[in-house]
Amino acid sequence: MASSTQLLPQSQRLNDDAVSVAVVGGGAAGLTAAIAAAEILLKEQAPGRVIVLDGAKQLGAKILVSGGGRCNVTHDVVTPKDFCGNRNIIRNVLAAFPVDRTIAWFASLGIDLKREPTGKLFPTTDTARTVLNALLNRARHVEVTICPDHRVREISRSGSGFRVHHTHGSIQAARVILAAGGQSLPRTGSDGFGYQLAQALGHRVTPTAPALVPLVLEQSMFHATLSGLSHEVQLTTVVEGREADRRTGSLLWTHFGISGPVVMDASRFWTVATNRGAQADLYGNFTPSRTPDELKTWLTVQATEHPKRSLAKTLALLAPERFAYSLCVYCSCDPLKAHAQVSRMDRNRLLDALTKFRFPIRQDRGWNFAEVTAGGVPLDEIDYRSMESKVAPKLYLTGEMLDCDGRIGGFNFQWAWTTGWLAGRSAAKSLLADNITSRDS
Ligand SMILES: Cc1cc2nc3c(=O)[nH]c(=O)nc-3n(C[C@H](O)[C@H](O)[C@H](O)COP(=O)(O)OP(=O)(O)OC[C@H]3O[C@@H](n4cnc5c(N)ncnc54)[C@H](O)[C@@H]3O)c2cc1C
Numbered sequence: 001m002a003s004s005t006q007l008l009p010q011s012q013r014l015n016d017d018a019v020s021v022a023v024v025g026g027g028a029a030g031l032t033a034a035i036a037a038a039e040i041l042l043k044e045q046a047p048g049r050v051i052v053l054d055g056a057k058q059l060g061a062k063i064l065v066s067g068g069g070r071c072n073v074t075h076d077v078v079t080p081k082d083f084c085g086n087r088n089i090i091r092n093v094l095a096a097f098p099v100d101r102t103i104a105w106f107a108s109l110g111i112d113l114k115r116e117p118t119g120k121l122f123p124t125t126d127t128a129r130t131v132l133n134a135l136l137n138r139a140r141h142v143e144v145t146i147c148p149d150h151r152v153r154e155i156s157r158s159g160s161g162f163r164v165h166h167t168h169g170s171i172q173a174a175r176v177i178l179a180a181g182g183q184s185l186p187r188t189g190s191d192g193f194g195y196q197l198a199q200a201l202g203h204r205v206t207p208t209a210p211a212l213v214p215l216v217l218e219q220s221m222f223h224a225t226l227s228g229l230s231h232e233v234q235l236t237t238v239v240e241g242r243e244a245d246r247r248t249g250s251l252l253w254t255h256f257g258i259s260g261p262v263v264m265d266a267s268r269f270w271t272v273a274t275n276r277g278a279q280a281d282l283y284g285n286f287t288p289s290r291t292p293d294e295l296k297t298w299l300t301v302q303a304t305e306h307p308k309r310s311l312a313k314t315l316a317l318l319a320p321e322r323f324a325y326s327l328c329v330y331c332s333c334d335p336l337k338a339h340a341q342v343s344r345m346d347r348n349r350l351l352d353a354l355t356k357f358r359f360p361i362r363q364d365r366g367w368n369f370a371e372v373t374a375g376g377v378p379l380d381e382i383d384y385r386s387m388e389s390k391v392a393p394k395l396y397l398t399g400e401m402l403d404c405d406g407r408i409g410g411f412n413f414q415w416a417w418t419t420g421w422l423a424g425r426s427a428a429k430s431l432l433a434d435n436i437t438s439r440d441s
Pocket of ligand 1: 024025026027028029030053054055056059060061062063065066067068071072073074150151152153179180181182184185188189190191192193194370371372398399400401409410411412413414416
């Protein structure tokens, strides 16, 4: 590839050209796919050419903002249970490029990862920029042509490959890898248009909803007064009367409602159900280590042993005092009243609020605050061994575009690296099998 390939300066416009692999989208999945494809072609000394077309002027915006600017690259244990989607297919896909290979691959890019107590892996530099730079450097090193400000508008079948129409013209490509992301954080360039590209080539797209997204509560709630406070809560999502999800973790009260890891992870069960018009309710148990019966007994014992202690001070033994105070007021109980003087009715109401508090959710916080997209191109339309489309041969799909979303902790990037790596390698290998060069595609 080396001798016949020209590297386009980023400022130059790509037009009327023929390439072997066109990658649409230069985020985590797209850059990985391009690198994987180019490495194979380079190794085999094949005269192919790999390009990345991205609509954004600056690539990798989402990598840069990820993990609070530190980029949570992956997690030390990744299983299909960490994702929503077709778990059989997810298992097979993950097996192709698991965490240990991901860690080794990043080390080969010059990025060492460190494990934090939560199991999340970050670059030792603690800077997302180093991750993006390493990917871009490797892409250039293996002679990937990177074209920022080249938004793809249409992809059509043409000859034995595809015609890819972008903002400055069009190119012919023997293989196309779609890596245009989902709908989360649209200002980064991922605005859901990739789904239209996939649909135009024959794919279905399951309804999408913001995932890993904070939730906005009714104004009547006390969240704003607790803004900044976080504590351990068990959240249960009930959809049409059936439990859809249950998880425990840190909940953060904010000026608009609730956020924090447990809320972000639970949110997709609420948004997906609500978006399809189903009744969805989110319940909080603020004393997750005790059953309601244990809590009832505990409150009775406290009333006997410390009858004069105020209600708020008693509840503060279970949860942060500011929260306990607000919850009492919300339940129309005087937080300063001596515990022993609280009526049975009030105590039962508080007990319910502590263990099965129905959050009055107004809405989710929307795509601008969602970290990923639930829904997308169904995984059963993809060959999991190669990420090649079963609907449109020679087309490959990767990353957030697919109907698969992970929980917080590095799982979504792992999905992007894995699917990108698999698609890039498979596209290049299928080119080699067809003996296609850049000029005869
Ligand atoms: C604030 C935030 C923090 C996050 N933190 C983490 C984290 O720490 N760990 C983790 O695992 N996950 C994290 N995520 C999720 C993670 O960023 C995504 O799962 C991942 O970036 C998806 O990669 P992708 O390549 O599929 O899509 P994207 O990263 O969205 O890349 C898609 C690319 O395609 C381009 N594009 C779109 N349409 C077109 C078009 N028509 N033509 C050309 N180009 C196009 C876009 O400009 C973009 O560059 C975070 C997300 C957000 C929003």
